[in-house]
Amino acid sequence: MNHRLFNWVIAAFLAIGYFGQAQTPDIIRAEYMLMPRNKSDASLSRLKFLVNFPITVADSNNLVFGSEYNRLAYDLQRELPFSNAGLKQFHVLDLNMAYVWKFKPQWRFIGVITPRLASTLSKPLENGDFSINATVGFLKEEKNVPKPMKLVMGIAYNSTVALRIPLPIIYYEKRFRPDWSYVLGIPKSGFKYHLNEQHQFQTEFIFDGYYVNLQSNIVLPSTVTASSVSSSAALFTIGYQYKLAKSTFLYGYVGHTVFQDGVLRDEERNDIFTLNDDPSFYFRTGFRVGL
Numbered sequence: 001m002n003h004r005l006f007n008w009v010i011a012a013f014l015a016i017g018y019f020g021q022a023q024t025p026d027i028i029r030a031e032y033m034l035m036p037r038n039k040s041d042a043s044l045s046r047l048k049f050l051v052n053f054p055i056t057v058a059d060s061n062n063l064v065f066g067s068e069y070n071r072l073a074y075d076l077q078r079e080l081p082f083s084n085a086g087l088k089q090f091h092v093l094d095l096n097m098a099y100v101w102k103f104k105p106q107w108r109f110i111g112v113i114t115p116r117l118a119s120t121l122s123k124p125l126e127n128g129d130f131s132i133n134a135t136v137g138f139l140k141e142e143k144n145v146p147k148p149m150k151l152v153m154g155i156a157y158n159s160t161v162a163l164r165i166p167l168p169i170i171y172y173e174k175r176f177r178p179d180w181s182y183v184l185g186i187p188k189s190g191f192k193y194h195l196n197e198q199h200q201f202q203t204e205f206i207f208d209g210y211y212v213n214l215q216s217n218i219v220l221p222s223t224v225t226a227s228s229v230s231s232s233a234a235l236f237t238i239g240y241q242y243k244l245a246k247s248t249f250l251y252g253y254v255g256h257t258v259f260q261d262g263v264l265r266d267e268e269r270n271d272i273f274t275l276n277d278d279p280s281f282y283f284r285t286g287f288r289v290g291l
Contacts, residue, residue, distance in 0.1 A: 027052055031286030035233075035257070041078035042262065042276040044231070047071045048286070052096070064098040072210060074262075076275060086120055086216040087229060087275070093117040108139045110154070118212045128213040128227065131159040137169065148181075149174045200241040204253070208233050218264060224272050226264035233260035235282050252285040 029050040037043040052066035072090040094116050101109040112135040119129035137154015152171040171185040181192045187207035194200050209232040218226040237255030244250060262276035 026050060026288045026290050029286060029288040031284065031288075033282070033284040035260075035280045035282050037075075037077070038276070038280040039278040040276040041076060042278075042280075043075045044280075045073045060102045062098075062100040064096065064100065066096040066098075068094045068096065070210070072212075081221045082218050086122060086214055086218060089120065090210065090212040090229070091117070091119055091121050092210060092212065106140050106142055108141075109136075110139055111136045118210070120212065120215050123215040126213075126215060129215070133158045135169075146178075147175050152185075198243045200243075202239045202241070202253075204235075204237045204239065204255075205258075206235050206237065208235060214264075220264075220273055222272075224266060226272055227267050228265045228269070229262070229275070230265060231260065231262040231276070234258040237282060237284070239284075247290040249288050249290070250286075251288070253283070255282040256280070257282060 029048065031046075031048040031050075033044075033046040033048070035044045048068065048070050050066065050068040052064055055063045055065070057063060070092040072092070074087055074090065076084055076087060094114050096112060096114050098110060098112040103109060114133040114135075116131045116133060117125075117129055118131065119125070121129075133156070135154060135156040137152060140149075140151040142149050150171070150173040152169065154169050155166040156169050157166045169186075171183070171188065173181060173183045175181040175194075179194045181194070183190050183192070183204075188204060190202060190204035190206075192200060192202045209230065211228065211230040213228050214226060220226065235255050235257050237253040239251060239253035241249050241251040257279045260276065260278070260280060261274065263271040264273040264275065266272050
């Protein structure tokens with residue numbers, strides 16, 4: 001996939017993820033993801049912790065303050081022409097500040113500012129570890145109708161991607177039968193089967209990835225210096241969600257990558273060395289508490 005296109009997809013994915021939660025955010029989420037060893041002798045695991053504090057203000061508007069932490073453990077066993085000591089562990093910390101304005105019964109304006117720390121944290125913090133992301137847009141939601149729907153339209157600015165301009169996002173979810181719904185959009189599409197209030201099955205085609213600053217730059221044999229590492233992946237997954245109690249869920253997904261590409265980048269964010277470009281299995285499980 002063209003990396004500029006992927007960067008837009010990742011920006012859209014992050015924005016839609018927060019827009020989808022902005023009205024009814026998860027209060028707590030804990031999640032573990034694993035992509036086991038593949039033909040590139042690479043494996044990746046991720047621990048995610050999320051907490052949000054929604055505050056209701058006048059006329060059903062909301063302020064949402066939250067934080068999300070991801071710790072990624074990257075294990076690359078094959079021999080490389082440089083030391084991979086600085087590629088073992090990555091840290092991504094987001095501080096989310098959102099305002100949700102209900103200007104019509106079914107319509108909300110949402111603005112989100114997200115300061116981000118993305119680093120190997122092998123040394124004291126430096127300028128390259130920090131970035132600012134911003135998203136604005138509109139959410140329309142119809143809930144108490146025979147065929148509920150959700151529509152998200154907006155633009156996102158992600159300062160960590162190569163194409164540093166505001167980029168469009170769109171997401172549409174529709175319950176087309178009492179027990180079936182679909183999701184259309186980039187970077188997420190799929191189907192949901194609602195067996196009952198307690199059991200839900202879901203298929204997804206999604207994009208995922210990360211971008212992290214390397215505090216200890218890597219000098220390649222060509223004398224080119226890598227200052228950051230990124231990964232992009234497209235995945236097909238099948239999942240199940242179990243409702244433990246009101247707004248409390250356990251979930252799990254299994255799947256496989258359609259493609260993935262882990263690369264080192266120079267200061268201009270050009271790809272200079274491929275770490276991992278082979279397909280992999282994918283597992284994700286977690287626990288969440290919503291409003």
